[in-house]
Amino acid sequence: MNLLKDITIGQYVPGESTIHRLDPRVKIALSAVLMVLIFVVESYIGFAIIFGFLLLVTLLSGIQFRYVIRGLKPILFLVLITVVFNLFFAKGTLVVPQKIYGISLPITWEGLATAVRMAIRLILLVFSTSLLTLSTSPIQLTDAMENLLAPFKKIGIPAHELAMMMTIALRFIPVLIEETDKIFKAQRSRGARFGRGGIIEKAKSLLPILVPLFVHAFKHAEDLAAAMESRCYRGGEGRTRLRQLKITALDGWAFLFCGIIFSFVAWWNFYGKL
Amino acid sequence: MSNNELTNTSDTPILRTENLCHVYQPGTPFEFAALNNVNIEIKKGEMAGIIGPTGSGKSTLVQHFNGLLKPTSGRVLVENQDINKREKKKRDKKSKDSEKPVCFKVGLVFQFPEYQLFEETVFEDIAFGPRNMELSPDEVNKRVYEAMEWMKIDAENMKDRSPFSLSGGEMRRVALAGVLAMQPSVLVLDEPTAGLDPRGCSELRDILRRLHSELNITLIMITHEMQEIARMVDHLIIMNKGEVYADGAPAEIFSNKEKIEALELGIPPAMELLNRLQQKGFNLKTNITGMEEAADEILKALK
Ligand SMILES: Nc1ncnc2c1ncn2[C@@H]1O[C@H](COP(=O)(O)OP(=O)(O)OP(=O)(O)O)[C@@H](O)[C@H]1O
Numbered sequence: 001m002n003l004l005k006d007i008t009i010g011q012y013v014p015g016e017s018t019i020h021r022l023d024p025r026v027k028i029a030l031s032a033v034l035m036v037l038i039f040v041v042e043s044y045i046g047f048a049i050i051f052g053f054l055l056l057v058t059l060l061s062g063i064q065f066r067y068v069i070r071g072l073k074p075i076l077f078l079v080l081i082t083v084v085f086n087l088f089f090a091k092g093t094l095v096v097p098q099k100i101y102g103i104s105l106p107i108t109w110e111g112l113a114t115a116v117r118m119a120i121r122l123i124l125l126v127f128s129t130s131l132l133t134l135s136t137s138p139i140q141l142t143d144a145m146e147n148l149l150a151p152f153k154k155i156g157i158p159a160h161e162l163a164m165m166m167t168i169a170l171r172f173i174p175v176l177i178e179e180t181d182k183i184f185k186a187q188r189s190r191g192a193r194f195g196r197g198g199i200i201e202k203a204k205s206l207l208p209i210l211v212p213l214f215v216h217a218f219k220h221a222e223d224l225a226a227a228m229e230s231r232c233y234r235g236g237e238g239r240t241r242l243r244q245l246k247i248t249a250l251d252g253w254a255f256l257f258c259g260i261i262f263s264f265v266a267w268w269n270f271y272g273k274l
Numbered sequence: 275m276s277n278n279e280l281t282n283t284s285d286t287p288i289l290r291t292e293n294l295c296h297v298y299q300p301g302t303p304f305e306f307a308a309l310n311n312v313n314i315e316i317k318k319g320e321m322a323g324i325i326g327p328t329g330s331g332k333s334t335l336v337q338h339f340n341g342l343l344k345p346t347s348g349r350v351l352v353e354n355q356d357i358n359k360r361e362k363k364k365r366d367k368k369s370k371d372s373e374k375p376v377c378f379k380v381g382l383v384f385q386f387p388e389y390q391l392f393e394e395t396v397f398e399d400i401a402f403g404p405r406n407m408e409l410s411p412d413e414v415n416k417r418v419y420e421a422m423e424w425m426k427i428d429a430e431n432m433k434d435r436s437p438f439s440l441s442g443g444e445m446r447r448v449a450l451a452g453v454l455a456m457q458p459s460v461l462v463l464d465e466p467t468a469g470l471d472p473r474g475c476s477e478l479r480d481i482l483r484r485l486h487s488e489l490n491i492t493l494i495m496i497t498h499e500m501q502e503i504a505r506m507v508d509h510l511i512i513m514n515k516g517e518v519y520a521d522g523a524p525a526e527i528f529s530n531k532e533k534i535e536a537l538e539l540g541i542p543p544a545m546e547l548l549n550r551l552q553q554k555g556f557n558l559k560t561n562i563t564g565m566e567e568a569a570d571e572i573l574k575a576l577k
């Protein structure tokens with residue numbers, strides 16, 4: 001048995017595709033625009049075009065569609081809750097006007113429409129962010145974040161420190177997952193049972209995992225701090241980088257292509273409905 | 275001091291795998307076939323060694339022995355019972371302790387077992403396993419003290435200390451005692467000496483040898499060190515790329531020199547010496563792994 005094996009959010013799939021080679025800043029910027037668009041769009045044709053666009057990007061990235069979709073599993077529950085809420089709490093004309101056994105079903109056409117739209121939006125949102133993280137390494141992402149945040153340093157946003165924190169956090173997620181898995185297996189070998197009995201017992205049964213996990217997380221933190229200090233890390237001031245971000249012609253084409261599609265979707269949404 | 279002759283190996287297989295395959299993360303871009311058609315058999319009372327280059331699937335293999343990993347295909351049999359099947363049957367009957375038999379019959383000690391320490395005192399930590407077996411408090415007590423004695427842990431001074439205040443070598447022994455106290459009939463150790471100083475290594479090896487000869491526990495050890503393992507074990511399994519590369523008695527395996535050298539695992543120094551001497555024209559046997567026996571052989575050749 002393998003603990004946490006289904007966690008794919010934020011898992012980078014290395015590759016050399018067009019999508020992988022795009023500048024991470026361009027990818028983040030375009031993703032941000034796309035997210036706004038997803039929330040602005042009302043028409044199903046707009047959603048269809050965005051979906052088609054994301055399919056195309058998946059194809060270009062060379063990542064299996066099946067694998068991208070797996071990332072949607074964890075949010076299905078969230079989608080369900082949103083749908084239920086939107087379904088029952090909107091005013092308008094009832095779908096079933098007659099009372100059945102004296103109870104009227106409080107579902108309206110308007111509620112149904114919002115619910116469906118919300119579900120589509122959430123799915124598209126997760127689809128597009130998964131594509132971003134699947135095709136961009138965490139290091140590239142944080143580099144790009146630091147770069148994009150740099151102008152805000154003047155108003156007191158510690159861009160470098162934020163990016164460094166993010167890099168470290170992202171770097172240690174797989175390590176901690178692996179360690180949890182290992183400790184879990186070791187304790188199971190000692191006959192530990194998890195998730196049995198009442199809530200107190202359940203919480204207690206987690207101690208054999210949590211205690212070693214925390215001990216080691218602190219140890220990792222200490223080691224890392226020592227390693228950084230012994231290499232004279234002093235924060236972002238005057239630091240040069242090994243990987244320089246460069247905008248290439250490919251990024252220009254990506255901007256152009258996405259610009260056309262995104263503008264068309266926006267135009268259709270506001271003016272195109274006949 | 276090879277104790278190959280002292281062991282009382284019987285012919286009954288205690289652990290067997292049949293066409294065992296394991297695929298990690300199937301259906302993802304990270305899919306990886308870590309084990310491929312592994313067929314091995316460990317006899318009761320044997321001291322077996324598993325060796326192989328890094329990433330060859332050794333740890334994956336032993337995690338099947340007590341049911342931590344389920345085979346993608348193939349079977350694992352402990353005392354002639356398919357460990358994964360039996361569990362299912364019991365679960366159907368709604369038995370509570372579906373995992374009890376396998377998990378307690380085969381004790382698995384992971385690489386760097388100090389990772390598993392968590393209790394407030396050494397005593398409590400060693401008692402964790404036996405308590406999970408739902409033994410009586412007296413029995414738990416008895417087993418903990420026995421395990422401490424076996425692992426050469428000074429019970430009086432150590433039992434009330436926090437396991438986190440111990441030295442690395444002490445932690446390792448406490449962790450091993452924790453598994454030993456469950457009195458498994460098969461003890462599997464994943465790189466038991468990794469990260470210990472030379473003295474700690476040889477002490478631990480002596481303890482393991484005594485466990486094997488005096489308690490007649492079946493021992494399975496994973497290791498990187500060809501030198502040491504070759505003279506300790508009476509059954510050696512070499513893994514490579516998820517497959518069994520060689521399987522048999524060490525002397526037998528080392529007689530095929532080219533095959534072993536191809537893996538670059540190193541050859542026991544005694545054997546290396548005998549090989550070189552043979553190349554220089556001495557007439558002697560080369561399939562000897564222990565230093566003392568090698569010395570005898572050289573003396574014989576010089577006469
Ligand atoms: N959870 C996992 N997901 C994917 N691949 C894995 C996982 N665990 C191990 N592997 C891969 O399976 C292969 C075998 O791993 P295993 O840990 O069994 O090797 P090993 O022989 O014990 O190596 P070592 O001597 O370094 O301990 C390795 O290539 C490893 O990368």
Ligand SMILES: [Mg+2]
Nearest residue numbers: 332333385464
């Ligand atoms: Mg290993």
